[in-house]
Amino acid sequence: MTVSELVRALQALPDQDATVVIGEGMKPDTWLIVSGVVPRQIARIDPDRAAPGTEAAIEIV
Template structure:
């Protein structure tokens, strides 16, 4: 997902005062509260698109 796609989805959300959370991933019904966003440089592994590490591709980490 690109930043513009995330922003568009968030702008369309009906309750603009809702808290932003991210699913923990391993455990259902466990979420992390989003507190901000940080610019990062990443490298995406070609064999698995859900893993990244340090690199030079621009990204935003939601924290």
């Protein structure tokens, strides 16, 4: 997903005051609360993982 795709998806949501969370992954119904974003440089390992590299990315923290 690109930043512009994420922004469009978020702008389409009806409740713009909702808290942003990210699924924990291994535990259903457990979420991480988003507190900000950090620019990163990544290298794609596979469709689901990345490591440090040269491609621009945004980490949601």
